[in-house]
Structure formats: C-alpha cells, structure tokens
Amino acid sequence: MAQSLVLTDADVLLARARTGDLEALEQVYRAYESPVYNLARRICRTVEDAEDVLQETFFEVCRSVHQYRGEGSLWGWIRSIAASKALMRLRRNKYRDTDELDEEFHRPANRQDGGGLRMDLEAALERLPETSRAVVWLHDVEGYTHEEIAGMMGKTVSFSKSQLARAHQRLRRWLGEELVAR
Amino acid sequence: MTHLTVEQLLACREAGQEPGVAAARAHLDACSLCLAEATRLDQRAARLRALPSLRPARDNWTVVRDRLTAQHRRRLVRRAAVAGLALAAGITLVVVLRVQAGAPRHEVAISEAMTRSSQLEQLIQSYNPDQRVTDGRTVQVAGQLEDRIAVLDRELEMAQLLDVPRDRDDRLLRLWRQRVGLLDALVDVHLTRARAVGF
Numbered sequence: 519m520a521q522s523l524v525l526t527d528a529d530v531l532l533a534r535a536r537t538g539d540l541e542a543l544e545q546v547y548r549a550y551e552s553p554v555y556n557l558a559r560r561i562c563r564t565v566e567d568a569e570d571v572l573q574e575t576f577f578e579v580c581r582s583v584h585q586y587r588g589e590g591s592l593w594g595w596i597r598s599i600a601a602s603k604a605l606m607r608l609r610r611n612k613y614r615d616t617d618e619l620d621e622e623f624h625r626p627a628n629r630q631d632g633g634g635l636r637m638d639l640e641a642a643l644e645r646l647p648e649t650s651r652a653v654v655w656l657h658d659v660e661g662y663t664h665e666e667i668a669g670m671m672g673k674t675v676s677f678s679k680s681q682l683a684r685a686h687q688r689l690r691r692w693l694g695e696e697l698v699a700r
Numbered sequence: 701m702t703h704l705t706v707e708q709l710l711a712c713r714e715a716g717q718e719p720g721v722a723a724a725r726a727h728l729d730a731c732s733l734c735l736a737e738a739t740r741l742d743q744r745a746a747r748l749r750a751l752p753s754l755r756p757a758r759d760n761w762t763v764v765r766d767r768l769t770a771q772h773r774r775r776l777v778r779r780a781a782v783a784g785l786a787l788a789a790g791i792t793l794v795v796v797l798r799v800q801a802g803a804p805r806h807e808v809a810i811s812e813a814m815t816r817s818s819q820l821e822q823l824i825q826s827y828n829p830d831q832r833v834t835d836g837r838t839v840q841v842a843g844q845l846e847d848r849i850a851v852l853d854r855e856l857e858m859a860q861l862l863d864v865p866r867d868r869d870d871r872l873l874r875l876w877r878q879r880v881g882l883l884d885a886l887v888d889v890h891l892t893r894a895r896a897v898g899f
Contacts, residue, residue, distance in 0.1 A: 538772070540765060547761050552753055559754045569756055576764045581771075639747050658745040664714075683707040686741060690706070695740050 532592070536584040543580045550593060551576075554600045560655045561604040563611070563648065571607050575600040598670075601656060605670055608648050642692040650685040657682055703727075704734045709741055770839045777846040780853045781821050787856065788814040791872075806869045813876035820883035827890045838889060845886045852879050 534542035551572065558571035578599050586595050643651060649671075656662040656670075657678070664678040671678070689695075704712075708724045728734050792814055795807045856875050862868035 538768075540768070543768070544761055544765070547764065551760070552755050555756045556753045560751075565757070568754075569758075569760055572756060573760050573763050573767075576760075577767055580764065580768050639744075640751055643748065643751075654748070659749050659751075679707065679710065683705075683710055686706050686710065686744065689744060690740070693744070695744070 528592070532583070532586070532588075535580075538580075543583070546579065546583070546592075547576050550596050553593070554596060557597065557600050557655070557660065558604045558607075560643070560659070561601075561648075561652045562607055567607050567611065568604075571600065571603045574603045578603070597660065601660070601662070602670055605652060608652060639689070639693060642689050645692070646685055646688060650681045650688070653678055653681040654685040654689075703731065704737070706741070709734065709738050712738065713742070766836065766839060770843055773843050773846055777850055780850050784853045784856070785818060785821070787860070788818060791860075806873055810869065810873050810876055813873065813880050816880045817876060817883055820880065820887055823887055824883070824890060838892075842886060842889050845882055845889065849879060849882050849886070852882065 531542050531545055535546055554575050555568060555572045558575070559565065559568035562568045562571060575596065579596055586592065643654070646654065652671075653667055656667050657664065662670075664675045664682075667678040668675045704724055704727055708720070709728075711718060711721050712724050712728055714721075728738060792811055795811045852875055856872065856879070859868060859871040859875055862871060
C-alpha cells in the first residue's frame with residue numbers, strides 16, 4: 519500500500535511540481551515510486567515491463583500534474599494512471615493468456631502426489647494468468663470495484679467477477695486450501 | 701446440501717444486494733463449511749495485501765527526468781523555430797526588396813540560407829521526433845544540437861540590431877550558414893535513429 523506523501527507542506531510541493539520544478543517532481547516520484555512499481559510488478563509479467571510502467575506512469579504524472587486539482591488523494595490519482603499503464607502494457611504484449619493453456623502449463627509443475635498442493639502465495643500469484651492476476655490484485659489489494667476494473671479493462675462487470683472467482687479457485691487449489699469438494 | 705460456489709462467496713463480500721445474494725448470505729450464516737471457506741477467502745485476500753512491497757532494482761527517476769528535459773527542450777526549440785521563421789520571413793521580405801533594387805550578392809546568399817534552414821526544419825517536424833521511440837544517446841546528441849540552434853537564434857536576433865549594414869550582413873550570413881549546418885546534423889541524427897529502429 520502507498521504511503522502518504524509525508525511532507526510538512528504537500529500543497530506547496532504540488533504547487534512547485536505544477537510549474538515543472540524538477541526537484542519537486544522528484545520528491546513526488548520518491549514518495550510514490552515503490553507503490554507504483556509494486557502495483558506494476560504484480561500485474562506485469564517481467565521486471566522490465568514493470569520498470570517501463572513505472573517510467574511511463576511518472577512521465578505522465580509529471581506532464582499532467584497541473585491537471586490534478588486535489589479531488590481525491592494524490593495516491594489515488596497516481597495509482598489510476600499506474601493501473602491504466604500496466605493494463606495497457608498487458609494488452610500491448612498480448613501474452614498467451616488462455617486459461618486452458620495456462621492450466622495445463624502449471625498443473626504438472628505444481629501438483630504434488632497425494633493431492634495436496636503447497637505453493638507459496640507469491641509464487642501462486644505469479645503463476646495466475648495475466649488478466650486474472652490483474653483483477654485479483656486490483657480488487658483484493660488495491661480496492662478497486664468490479665465496475666472500476668471493468669471500466670479500466672474495457673470489459674464487463676461480469677467478466678471482472680468471473681476472473682476474480684477463477685483466480686481464487688486456482689489460488690485455493692494451488693495453496694492446498696481446499697476443504698471439501700464443492 | 702449444496703454449498704456456495706466461489707462466485708457466490710465473493711458476491712457475499714460485495715456491498716449491495718444482487719439477486720440471490722440474500723439467500724447465499726442466509727446459507728453462509730447456517731453452514732459452517734461455507735463460513736470456513738469465506739473466512740479462508742478473506743484471509744487469502746489479507747495475505748495478498750500483506751505481501752512484501754516490491755522495489756525497483758535501479759533508479760528510474762533519471763530516465764523520467766531525461767525524457768522530461770528532452771521534451772521541454774524540444775518545446776523551447778519549436779518556439780524558437782517559430783520565432784526564427786517569423787524573423788526569417790521578415791528578413792526575406794527586406795532582402796527580396798533590396799535584391800530587387802540591386803542589393804549586393806551577400807543578401808542573396810542569406811536568403812538562400814534562410815530558405816534552406818526553413819526546409820530542414822520542416823523535414824525535422826515531418827519526422828515528429830516527440831512521438832518516436834528514442835534512445836538515450838540520440839536524445840543527448842539531438843539535445844546538444846537543439847541547444848546550439850537556440851543559442852544561434854538569439855545571436856541572429858542580436859545581429860539584426862547591428863548598425864553597419866556590411867558588418868550586419870557578414871554576421872547574418874555566417875550565422876544562417878551555421879544554423880543550416882546544425883539543422884543538417886540534426887536531420888542526420890533523426891534519420892540515423894529512424895533507420896536504426898526501422899521506421
């Protein structure tokens with residue numbers, strides 16, 4: 519989660535940033551670099567893509583900070599740009615994201631004899647298909663609603679809901695959390 | 701007994717009252733297995749939120765800053781170019797009028813240099829460098845050239861103010877030729893980059 523911009527006078531900093539003051543823009547970057555990168559890295563497949571998203575996000579933030587009028591938190595505004603850039607990167611890369619293929623790809627490597635799956639949550643998250651991972655992260659961690667996610671992805675609310683359910687079914691299985699046959 | 705699906709459990713977590721959710725919530729209250737599954741689901745989401753924050757391995761600010769600086773510089777050069785073109789147009793008019801009146805050959809050369817300068821600027825604009833993928837080396841070289849052109853434009857404005865016509869024309873011709881040379885180099889830089897990336 520993002521830290522708030524801890525400054526004695528954030529308004530003054532933003533006012534300077536709006537004039538294009540590089541020092542002020544760098545302070546904004548330093549304050550939000552980590553949460554933006556974290557979001558990008560959780561959604562994108564590679565470190566390189568996440569770094570590109572980080573750069574694109576802050577390039578956009580610096581260029582349009584004058585448009586930020588203080589409605590909503592600064593982090594909320596930056597995060598929406600970052601999420602949008604990360605999803606754009608997914609669309610652009612067009613990773614092979616077919617659920618069936620993904621399921622086949624992961625099953626042999628992850629399933630242990632005896633039925634129980636034991637996988638680290640981080641590894642399990644990493645192995646989710648791109649879209650499912652993006653939805654589960656945006657919904658469960660970043661707190662976006664299905665309506666917001668659907669809007670960002672250009673999909674329906676039902677799509678977002680079904681991706682989230684699939685993601686949780688997989689995570690439950692891979693983490694060995696299945697209680698009963700449902 | 702039919703237990704709730706993951707979709708239904710997730711729907712129970714959402715605010716609002718969609719069709720079927722009330723019944724699912726009622727089942728959840730009565731079914732210990734489904735309640736345990738819902739708890740696991742909440743715990744999983746909480747564990748996701750508790751995952752360590754990932755940090756970039758290198759400092760990306762320098763890349764962002766360089767792009768911003770390059771964009772800012774291009775904007776300044778574009779403004780200077782517009783001002784330069786306006787200036788050139790004015791000078792051209794004066795030169796043409798003087799050439800028509802039998803002005804010295806110097807002024808014809810200045811006029812030619814200004815025309816060439818304008819053509820090269822249009823050529824650079826047609827590449828639309830702002831919208832291109834550019835490597836750091838190209839940005840650096842292009843930036844240096846653009847800085848030198850901006851300096852030349854200021855010198856051209858100053859040269860206009862010289863009182864002695866011969867001195868003024870000598871200086872203007874020299875500066876305009878330098879400007880053409882720099883713009884030529886800038887075109888080369890953009891062309892090299894365009895060929896390197898294949899468009």
